[in-house]
Amino acid sequence: MSEADTRHPLDFDAPRFSIKNPAVRSDQQGELSDAERVDRAMKAFSRDMNSTVAAYLESCVHCGHCAQACHFYVTSQDPRHTPIWKIEPFKQAWKREAGPFAWLTRSFNLKPAVSADALREWQELLYDSCTMCGRCSMVCPMGIDIAALVGLARHAMFEAGLVPHELWAVAERAQREGSPLGATPKVLKERIEWLADEHEVEIPLDKPKAEVMITLSSIEIMKYPLSIVALARVLKRGGYDWTLRSDGYEATNFGLLSGNLEWQKDLSLRLIRAAVACEAKLLVLPECGHAYGALRWQGANAYGQPLPFEVLHISEFIARAMREGKIRTQTLKGSVTYHDPCQVSRRGGATGAAREVLAGLGAELREMPQAGDANWCCGGGGGVVTIHRADEHRRRAFSIKMKQVEASGADQLVTSCSNCRLSFDDGQAHYQWDRKMGSLLELVADNLDDASAAHA
Amino acid sequence: MTLLEFARGPALTVSLLVFFLGTTWRLWAIFRRPRKIDHSAPRRTDTVAGGLRAIWQRMLPRRAYERIGMTGTINAYAYHIGIAVIVFAFAPHIGFIERLTGLAWRALPDWVTYVATAFAIVGLVFALATRLTDDVQRLLSNFDDYFTWFVTLLPIVTGMALIEQRYVPATPMVAPATPDPTLLAVHLLSLELMLLWFPFGKLAHAVLVFVARYRTGVEFTRKGATL
Numbered sequence: 001m002s003e004a005d006t007r008h009p010l011d012f013d014a015p016r017f018s019i020k021n022p023a024v025r026s027d028q029q030g031e032l033s034d035a036e037r038v039d040r041a042m043k044a045f046s047r048d049m050n051s052t053v054a055a056y057l058e059s060c061v062h063c064g065h066c067a068q069a070c071h072f073y074v075t076s077q078d079p080r081h082t083p084i085w086k087i088e089p090f091k092q093a094w095k096r097e098a099g100p101f102a103w104l105t106r107s108f109n110l111k112p113a114v115s116a117d118a119l120r121e122w123q124e125l126l127y128d129s130c131t132m133c134g135r136c137s138m139v140c141p142m143g144i145d146i147a148a149l150v151g152l153a154r155h156a157m158f159e160a161g162l163v164p165h166e167l168w169a170v171a172e173r174a175q176r177e178g179s180p181l182g183a184t185p186k187v188l189k190e191r192i193e194w195l196a197d198e199h200e201v202e203i204p205l206d207k208p209k210a211e212v213m214i215t216l217s218s219i220e221i222m223k224y225p226l227s228i229v230a231l232a233r234v235l236k237r238g239g240y241d242w243t244l245r246s247d248g249y250e251a252t253n254f255g256l257l258s259g260n261l262e263w264q265k266d267l268s269l270r271l272i273r274a275a276v277a278c279e280a281k282l283l284v285l286p287e288c289g290h291a292y293g294a295l296r297w298q299g300a301n302a303y304g305q306p307l308p309f310e311v312l313h314i315s316e317f318i319a320r321a322m323r324e325g326k327i328r329t330q331t332l333k334g335s336v337t338y339h340d341p342c343q344v345s346r347r348g349g350a351t352g353a354a355r356e357v358l359a360g361l362g363a364e365l366r367e368m369p370q371a372g373d374a375n376w377c378c379g380g381g382g383g384v385v386t387i388h389r390a391d392e393h394r395r396r397a398f399s400i401k402m403k404q405v406e407a408s409g410a411d412q413l414v415t416s417c418s419n420c421r422l423s424f425d426d427g428q429a430h431y432q433w434d435r436k437m438g439s440l441l442e443l444v445a446d447n448l449d450d451a452s453a454a455h456a
Numbered sequence: 457m458t459l460l461e462f463a464r465g466p467a468l469t470v471s472l473l474v475f476f477l478g479t480t481w482r483l484w485a486i487f488r489r490p491r492k493i494d495h496s497a498p499r500r501t502d503t504v505a506g507g508l509r510a511i512w513q514r515m516l517p518r519r520a521y522e523r524i525g526m527t528g529t530i531n532a533y534a535y536h537i538g539i540a541v542i543v544f545a546f547a548p549h550i551g552f553i554e555r556l557t558g559l560a561w562r563a564l565p566d567w568v569t570y571v572a573t574a575f576a577i578v579g580l581v582f583a584l585a586t587r588l589t590d591d592v593q594r595l596l597s598n599f600d601d602y603f604t605w606f607v608t609l610l611p612i613v614t615g616m617a618l619i620e621q622r623y624v625p626a627t628p629m630v631a632p633a634t635p636d637p638t639l640l641a642v643h644l645l646s647l648e649l650m651l652l653w654f655p656f657g658k659l660a661h662a663v664l665v666f667v668a669r670y671r672t673g674v675e676f677t678r679k680g681a682t683l
Contacts, residue, residue, distance in 0.1 A: 051489035052671040058486060059668040061661050062601055063532075064592035065517075065525035079595040100485030101656060110599075138682075139524045142661065143514050143669030297679060300495035307497070349499050349680030373682040374520035 025128075025389070026120040027165035034116035037160040041119055044159035045090055046098060048152040056144045057094040060084055066136035066146055071376055071397040072129045083136035083146045086125040087153050089114045119162050126153050127164045128390035133342035133377035147347070154259030163258050164387045171254035171383075174218075175263045178270070180254050183218040185246040192244070195225055201232040207243035213280035213309075214244050215251040215271055215295075217288040219418035227287065227418065230445030234318065237448050238326040248274025251291035252419075256298070257383035265302040268295055272302070275309050282310045284317045287441055289341030289381055289417040292348050313344050315353040315416045318444055322360040328449040331362035337410035338365065339401070339424075339437065340375040341417030354416050354440055361447060368404040376400045380423025398427040405435060416440040460637040463644035471648035472556075478655025479663060486667060499680030503673075510673025510683045511666055528586065535579030541572035542612065570619075573612060580609050600657045607650045608659070614643040 032040070066083040067073040073081040096102060096111045105111050134147035157163055163171075174180035183191075192203045204210070214235070220227040235242050248271040255263030272295075275283045285291050296311045312320070321327040338354050345351040351372050358365050370376060379397035384390050401424075405413055415421060415437055424437035457465070500506070517523040543549055547563035554560040584605055587593045617639050654660060676683050 049489060050492045051486055052492060052675070054486045054489045055664065055667045055671055058482065059661060059664040060596075061658050062587075062593060062596040062598075063525065063528055064590065064596055065528065067592045068524040069521060073592075077591075079591040082592045082596065085596060100482045104656075135521075137672070139517065139521050141514055141517075141525065141529065142665055143510055143672040145672050145675065297496050300497070301493070303495065306495045310497070346681060347679070349676075349682075351682070370520060370522070372520075374518075 025124045027123070027163065027168070028120070029161040029163060029165070029168055032161055037116045037119065037162060038114060041156040041160035041162070042093055042097060042114070045093060045152065045156040048155055049094075049098060052145075053149065053152060054094070054099075056146075056149055057091055058099070059142045059144055060091070061142060063141060065139050065141060069135040069139040071131075071133075071135070071379055071400050072393060075396040075399060076129075076393065080125060081129050083130070083150075084140075084144070086122070086130055087146070087149045089118050089122050090149070090153050090156065116160075116162075119157065119160055122153075123157060123162050123164065124390075126150060126157055127167060127382075128384060128387050128393060131342065131377045131379060131382035131384050132347075133381060134347045135342070135374070135377065138346065138374070151256075151259075154257075155261055156259070158259035164389070166388055167254070167258050167383045167386050170386050171258035171260060171263060174250070174252070174254040175260075175266065179218040179221070179250045180252060181218040181222045183216075183221040183250065185249075188216075188221060188244075188246060188249060191221055191225060192228070195229055196232075199226075199229045199232075201229055202236060203228065203232045204243045206246050208278060210241050210243035210278050210280055212240050212242040212282045212284060213248075213275045213278055214242055214284050215286055215291070216244070216249050217252050217286045217291060217418045218250055219252070219288070219422055220286055224418055224421065224439065227439055227441055230439070230442040231286075231314070233445045233448060234321070234327060234441065238321045240326075243278060245274040245278060247277070248272075251286050251288055251295065253291060253294035254383065256290060256294045264294065264298070268299045268302040271295060272299060272307060275307075280309050282312060282317075283307075285311065285313050287314055287341075287416045287418050287421075287439055289343035289348075289419060292341075292350070293343040296348065313348070313350050313353065313416070314441055315344065315357055316350050318441065319353040319356040319360070322357060327444070329361050329444060329447045330449050332358075332364075332443070332447055334411035335364040335366045335409070336443075337368055337405060337408035337413050338371070338440070339368075339378065339405075339413060339415040339417075339420055340372060341415060341420050342375065342377050342381055344416060345375060346373045357440060357444060358414075361444065366408045366410040368408045370404070376404055378420045378423040378427075380419055380426070381417075385419060385423050385426070394423070395427060395430050398423065399431070402427065402431065402433060402435075412436075412438060414438040414440045414443050458637060459641040460644075463641040463648065467645060467648050471651040475651040475654050479660060482655050482660055483663065483667070486664075494678065496678075498678045500677050503677045506677025506683065507670035507673035510676070511669045513673075513683050514669050528583075531579050531582050531586075535576045535583065538572040538574075538576030538579060539608070539612075542569055542576060542615070545569060545572075573616065576612055577609070580605065580612075603653065604657045604659055607646075607653045610646040611643065611650055614639070614646045618643055 064082055070081060070083050092111045093114045096105045096113060130150050132147045132150050137145040137147050140146060170180045177184050189205065192205055196203045214231060216228065251271065253264055253267045255267050285295055292313045299311065300307045318327065336358060338358060340351060378401050379394045384394050413435060421437045421439065427433060428435060517526050517529055545564040546569040550560055550563050587597055587601060673683055
């Protein structure tokens with residue numbers, strides 16, 4: 001009797017009995033030789049090589065603790081999904097090309113030169129199998145911020161033209177059209193007119209001056225438009241002088257996710273320039289995790305100087321509005337659990353804001369196990385949700401989230417990231433799960449204490 | 457020149473030089489790199505305190521993360537503390553340090569060192585067993601991991617061979633006489649091998665841990681994120 005062919009495992013989950021085809025695990029862009037790809041990758045990586053990164057690359061003791069913190073490793077048990085292994089070619093390149101004993105390493109060939117094939121192999125690890133959620137960074141006994149290193153490695157991969165094609169295409173579209181999902185200024189205008197008319201709300205666009213500039217995620221514009229209505233109601237209730245700007249509304253930043261620094265900078269500068277143009281004192285970022293990281297923590301660096309306005313995530317904005325008494329809500333019935341977007345909470349430092357909002361709502365908050373900063377990622381962040389070949393892997397990682405939610409025993413679940421919502425919607429459909437992820441912003445808007453004022 | 461004279465003389469000098477200069481060079485390779493300039497508005501400004509807090513907080517796996525790596529951490533404590541006791545609390549070693557630096561302190565009873573040695577050896581063997589059997593650690597491991605393990609264990613083993621030797625307390629500047637100079641020379645040379653390897657391999661984590669933890673602590677504190 002012959003042995004089972006483990007290279008082609010049977011797919012028992014498929015609607016029809018089938019054999020899983022070996023998935024394509026590497027895409028590439030541009031017509032470059034292998035040597036050029038490696039050269040570009042290494043130059044990009046060395047450009048990012050500051051003192052902190054050097055300390056990280058020198059410090060790993062190969063304990064492997066980071067594996068147990070990673071939702072992709074935990075659900076695959078594939079050692080290659082160990083977070084620190086995901087940057088192995090770059091550790092290798094550092095030791096060989098730039099480390100303190102690089103001359104020794106090169107002279108005795110102690111570490112082989114990184115090859116284009118190695119980078120191709122690592123594409124799956126750096127993109128499909130990492131959301132840069134930063135859970136691994138929290139358990140590293142050496143204190144290495146592994147998620148940050150993955151972000152830098154993605155810069156190198158982009159320069160080498162070795163990005164998963166779907167993610168690359170989405171990023172390229174965002175750069176070209178101003179939105180990854182086709183929410184161009186024209187589409188935005190049409191949507192706003194429709195929403196304002198349909199829901200009888202005022203949504204100011206392109207006011208020449210406003211104290212508050214609101215930004216959106218194209219996921220909200222195209223998939224969750226009621227979020228925009230909710231936003232308008234909350235802002236109206238709070239009496240804010242606000243506007244959306246057609247020259248800077250898209251807060252998602254696929255330049256950051258794909259690893260293109262120029263695109264990241266350009267996308268950030270669009271928002272910054274629009275806010276400067278309307279003399280905004282405050283820029284509010286939408287329910288989007290990585291948009292927060294991109295502008296709140298990296299935007300000023302793209303601008304080259306401190307931003308002349310404050311930047312808040314929508315959850316921080318609402319928490320402040322409630323604190324200042326500008327927004328009052330009815331008491332929420334039933335219990336709720338909150339899914340922390342990694343880039344807002346663990347990586348962004350705004351973990352408390354959503355909880356302040358939920359407390360303001362009088363909600364019975366039932367935290368999931370490992371909630372807050374230790375929260376498990378939904379699996380769709382970091383651009384992973386755009387990569388179709390990663391679907392199976394991502395959904396397996398999502399199963400952790402389902403267990404967490406069930407363990408909370410809460411009646412409803414909310415988050416403050418439309419990308420997380422997208423990931424939950426996909427998981428819900430895939431697993432035929434009877435739970436629906438909601439929006440914190442919409443929850444607040446639905447429970448404003450003066451419904452007549454809110455709808456005025 | 458006898459083997460012991462070589463071990464006490466040029467070998468010790470060279471290994472100490474490589475240890476200090478190599479470690480300094482390795483740190484310099486980090487510190488000479490440009491520092492990240494961050495224009496973002498900080499949520500908190502007590503970043504130095506945050507960096508120091510991170511050094512402390514990463515000493516133990518945290519409950520919030522289900523104490524990931526607890527077994528490995530307990531084991532690491534066992535052999536780290538064991539080695540520290542051997543090096544800094546055993547009378548002959550304090551004498552050795554005193555002859556080198558002029559600094560001395562009170563030794564612990566010998567039996568404490570023997571217990572510490574047991575912890576160190578069992579801990580190191582357990583660490584190697586884990587490295588060889590755990591899929592993740594096996595994948596991550598390279599020559600550095602195994603050679604570092606070897607040069608760490610070697611001085612302990614060669615030192616144990618000296619336990620039965622009659623120890624003659626020395627004056628601060630005079631090395632003890634020993635009935636078997638070859639055994640002592642081998643022990644010294646094994647220590648010198650460890651000193652020689654220290655700057656090049658993962659033994660340097662003894663100093664790098666403070667740099668990496670501190671830097672992360674500073675960055676996270678700036679964002680107001682939990683360390």
